[in-house]
Each structure stands twice: as C-alpha cells, then as structure tokens.
Amino acid sequence: MGTDDPVVIPHPPRWPVYDRAAADRAAELIRRGRSFDYDHGPEIAGLEAAFSRRHDGRHALTLNSGTSALLAAYFALGLGPGDEVIVPTFTFLATASPLFLLGAVPVLADSDGPDGTVSAASIERAVTPRTRAVAVTHLFGHPAPMDEITALCRRRGLALVEDCSHAHGSTYRGRPVGTFGDLAVFSIGGLKLVSGGMGGVLLARDSRHYDLACLLTAFKQRSERTVRDPRLRRLADVGLGGNLRISPPAAVLAQSHLDRIVELVAAKRANVHRLLEPLVARPGLTGPVIAPHVTMGGWYDVVVTVDPERAGFSRDDLVAALRRQGVKADVPATRPLHLSSVFTGAEPGHRHPYPPDVLARRFRHRRGDLPAAEALHDSWVSLPGPYFNDTAGALVEPYRAAFHAALDRLGAAGPPVPAAGGAR
Template identity: 40%
Template sequence: MTTADKLALLGGTPAIDRPLPHEIWPPRADEAELAALTEQRNTDISIKGNSGPIGQLEAEFLAFLDHGVRYAVTFNSGTSALLAAYFALGVREGVEVAGPALTYHAALSPVFALRGDVVLVDIDPVSRGLDPKALEAAITENTRVVTVVHQWGHPCDMDAILGVAERYGLRVLEDCSHAHGSRYKGKPVGTFGDAAVFSLQANKAVYAGEGGILVTDDALVQDRATLLGHYRDRSRDSVIDEELRSHWVTGFGLKLRMSPFNAIVARHSLAAFPARKEARHRCLRHFGELLREVDYLEPITVPDHVDMGAWYGYKPLYRPEALGGVPRSVLIEALRAEGMEVGAPSGPRLATLPLYARPENPLFPGTPKRASAPEPGSQAAHVEQHALSLPTFTDWPEDVALIEAYAEAFRKIGRHREALAAHAAETSR
C-alpha cells in the first residue's frame, strides 16, 4: 500500500494539501467600504438617533425582508436585540419562554436578565429547530413566548408552530441569527413572528463585526424595544405611543446602540450577500452531492419548501454504526489528519450548561428559577452527539477543487474503516 492509500492518521499522505484555515470569514473589505469608513470617521463618530448609516441600514434591511415588516431597530449585538425583544414581548418574573433544547446559548439567556424562566423543547431531526409536537407538550399556564431558532439556516415548521402559538395565545420570537436570506414557503424568515432578531456578529453571512437588528410589524413592540436600548433623539423620533414617548430623554436606562462604523460594515455585507449566497449554494449543493456517496454520513435534507439562505455551517450527522462504531472523536481526529477543517459543533445542549441547569438565577442571587434537566434520549441529544461541523464554502468555482478533496478524504476514511476501527479499539484500551 502506498502512503497515498494509507490513512494519514496511520502514517499515510493527507488527502488535502491546502493549508488551514479553509474557511476565511469575514471577507476582506473592498475599497468602497474602506472609503465609507474613512469618510464617517472624518464626518461624525457619534450616534445620533437613526441618522446616517444606521438609518440607511435599517431601511435596507426592511427591503431585504421584502418589506414583510414595518420596523427595524439596530443594537450593538444580537444578544442585546434579543434582550430588547424579550422585554418588548412582556417577559418578566413568572413568565416562561419555550425554546429549543439545542441552540446557541444567547438565543434564550437574556430571559434570565428579565427574571423569566426558560422551558427547553426537543428539536425536529430534519430542521434541527423546534419540534411543534414537543412544543405543544411543553406549554404550561405560565408560557407566554415561544422562541423559534432557525438553526444553522434551516427554517422551522412555521405553519405548525404558529398554529400552536395561536391555540395557546403565545407571542412568537424568531431568532434568525443563522438564517439571513432563509425562506419558508417563499416568505423570508423574520416576517412570521411578533418580533425577530438577526445577529450581525462577524461570523454571520451579513456581518457588522458586532451588531444586531430587531424587526417587527408591531408598533408597541418597536416602541418598547427602542426604549430599552435607545434614548434621546432615537426615542423621541421613533416611539409612537405618546405615553411611552414621555421617556424619550432617558429611555428605560440602558444604552445598547449600534455604532455608525458597524452600520457601514453591515450595509456593505448586506449589499454583497445575494452574490455570496448564490456562490455558497453552488458550493454546498456540489458538496452535498459528493457526500451522498459516503455511507457513514446522514445527508442534509433541504425540503423543496425551504431556502437555506446563508447556510450557517455545513453540519451532516455521523452514523457510527456504518463505520464499525468508531467514536466521533476518532473520526474527527482522522479527518483532521487528512488535512480537513472539521470539528463537532460548539454549542452543547442548553440543559448541560450551569446557567440553564442550576435552580438559582445567578443574576439575582437567592432567586429560584426553573431548572432544565438533560434529556439523553432526545433528538437534541442525538444531533449534539453525532453532528460534524464543516466549512461553509463560499467561493465558486474557486473552492471546487477543495470541496472535491474533502469528499475524497471522507471516501478514504470509508475505504479504510477496518484500519480506523482497529486503531480506535487499540487506543481505547
């Protein structure tokens, strides 16, 4: 056997020879973006309401959502925007928010800052978002809000979830932080719920460096969210309700505003998004077709009625029984030895984290909260234990050779599954 035919983990030649990293994000700024940042620096570095690039970003984002909602409010992070959304939707002590058991922690953690409780709900194995049946079973007399996270860009089953929300009188918050450009039955995510939040953090497809944007079609939600994070000019000019507008000088005491520099970066990434999305879809369609030949991976299923938008990461599931029971950690080690940029998704089930699992709210010592118990047999546990995280290739056709090298690395592992299984057995002794 030549070294090219031998697993790199066992002394062979790696299948991929391109140096890491393979996913370089965000892209470098072009001259127009740099010029706009320079002009803003020499014009005004302060934040005045939603003037200048902040107001322009908000207007452009509403157009990006096909004007499916009327209001957009920028914040200094997606987490701040989520805090404002929960506040605006009435989360407070005694209120429960139902949300997915497997997602990024910040999708639900702002609830604790408002003294609310989180009820974790199992996920659907295809969308990786909320399972509507599990949601309905989890509702209690204290449930007031359901948080829908379009996990890794795949829209949730919005028809079923909205039906549950309507039956029980729940407000719906969409966390679209992974789902820029995603659509459900032709309609943009972020336009279904009572409010929606998009993170604009640097790893997102539309990025500001740090930033977030809240959108809603509800004037009262817009007013309350604005007052939580903004004051003076913005609150005076944007808040509609006369009584709430009386707080315009102070807002509700917090300052969670986006900087104009972040807004400029976000505007340019938003303008570039359609072309980048199309290139990413071409890359990942090609990747998915090649990976169908790999029997130890469960292909990612994208139903015809959804558009994956930004594809926040490419995360197939590993089938260990098809690879002789090799642990995922050993598979990842072998793939990395072949030169691949691969790992397990970074977010564990929320019930395994102290913030969610412990019965006391750490923000308010002595204040009890509903503790979340881990569910080892859940769909959330299955995805957590079997998902692989691969690059989100974006450069078409430049990335084709790299994508095909990744596919060959997967095939190479499959051809040598007995050797890998023997290695796993030996190292586990």
C-alpha cells in the same frame, strides 16, 4: 514530511470579508468622527430601511448585537419574573440567556426532525399555564415549521419570537424568515452571513413593541425621532435603561453584505453542494436534510450526519480523520443548551432571580432529558460554514480532496451497503 504528518490546508481570511468599497466607507466614517451615532443618521436609518423592505415592512431597529436584540424583544413583550418562554434546546445560548436578566424562565424544548428545529409538538410538550411566549431558532439556516408553530401560538395566545441569526436569506413557503413571528431577531455580528462585526436587528410587527425596544436601546436624540407613540415618546429623555446602539461603521459593513445577499446565498448554496458531494456519496453519511418548501440562506453551520453502523466509523473518527487532512471539522459549537452549565445546576448569575422550585424544575437537566437534540448533536460533524460564504469558493476543491483522502484512510471507500436488513 512523513505520510502520517497532519496536512496543512492554507485557509483564506475567514468571514466576515468586506469589499474595498465597504472598507473605504467604514474608514471614511472613522476619519470623520462618525464612529458612533446617538441620533438616527443615514447609515443606521438606511440599514433599518433595507431590513424593513426585505421583511414585509416590519419595524426594524438596529442594535449592538443579536443578544441585545433578543433582550429587547423579550423586554418589549413585557416578560418578567415567573413568565415562561419556550426556547429550543438546540440553539445558541443567547436565545435563552437574556431571559435571565428579566427574571423570565426559559423552558427548553426538544428538536423534532432531522434539521434540529423545534416543532409545534415539541413546543406543546413544554407549555404550562405560565407560558407567555415561544422562541424558535431557524437552526443553521433551516427554517422551523412555521405553519404549525404560528397556528399553535395563535391557538394558545402565545407571543412568537423568531431567532433568524443563522438564516439570513432563508425562506419558508416563499416568505423570508423573520416575517412569521410577532418579533424577529437577526444577529449581524461575528460569522453571520450579514455581518458588521458586531450588530443585531430587531423586527417588530407591532409599532408598540418597536417603541419599547427603541427606548431600551437608544438615547433621547434617536428615540424622540423614531418612537411613534406620543405617550412612550415622553420617556425618551431618560429611556428605559439600555444603551445598545450599533455603530455607523458596523452598519455600513453589514449593509454591504445585505446589498449582496442574493449573490451570497447563491454562492453559498453552490459551494456547499459541491463541497458535500464526496462525503454524502459514502454509505452512512448524509448531508443536511432540507424540507421541500424551504430554502437555506445563511447556512451558518454545515453539518454531515454519521450513522456509524452503515459508515463503519464513528462521528469522532471522521472528525479526527478530517482534521488530519487539514479540514477545520469539529462537533457543532452550537450544542443542546440543556447540557450546559446553567441548565445543569450552576446557578444563573450571582443573584439569580429564580425561586428554588423553578431552579429544581428548569435548571437541573440531565443527559437524556431532550434526547432528539442530543442524538443529532452526537451524530453531526460540523464543517466551517463561514469559509464558504466566500463567493470564490477558494476552499471547496482543497476540502473535497481532503475528504477523499480522509475517507480512504478510514477504509470507507467500498460500495454502498443496503440501509437496513441487508448483508454488510
């Protein structure tokens, strides 16, 4: 192999990884014909009870995805045509896209601060007389500033939905995320720290929201058991139009991660700290900025910020150099929504629900509209966080060696330079 050939680092299986007991339980369910459940069997009831216990006794409902859970949350709030919901621009598309189905209008708010989350100030700039609700995403596992956001929502009479999909196990002032909003949603699918392959969880403070979400999600067998309000329970025979249920095998797989969440969060924290050391020791590179009163749980994406002036190379140079050393580095896959198709003028759906003035105001974004989120996305290198959920940390040392090699090749091995105004 020539010295310029790309290096290959053997990667272990990517998350979600399951222990033997969890895989056996899922297989046993399949063998017993329990690959689905119209009712409220022990696997689903158990996962909901565990989420509820971890989140101040909130009403917990499992669904087939985080996207479905967001749809159910917005549906339960009664959002419909013309209602505006403030959504961070820096989030996964599903924080906004279920609103299209309801005819409600996502209004995008800029990031505020180094973690990429929204703040009360950035939300407030997006408020109009039509605003009914606010959604926040605890981006990449860093909690948004919930004190000021809950105060704003109270003051303005707005409902609050937390999207906790990146933030399993994260806390804000000692309280778990998911306990601040009227409703909270966790994806428990794909690469999330708690993952059943496909799945979502909705948490509701108000049992009426839970009841409406349940009627949207489940059929008679379950709704008759778990919908509390007798007037709403009467609707259980027909439901409210969705079939968004999780499967028992997915529930037991997710439960196996939830049962180990303390261990998984501790392992992830240790892995990420050790992983980032060689990078953040270099001038111009900084690791995630974590506020003193929060803890990071899920840590969905692990990002490093490149300041090209001080580093002497660009973000894209670093991505390319890391990739040559076998690191699965990239720009963050989660990118500001206002630069995506629907928000830059491609109409949302073949029969979109929005009148021309709404399309003109909310779906014709251009670069520069929400500059803080753009600047963060343009400066971040994403490392493949889900590989570091692995409690053995198998990739940490190979990646550290690759980081040293990449930085050496970029010629960034010199002594630190002063932050500003000094000689370079």
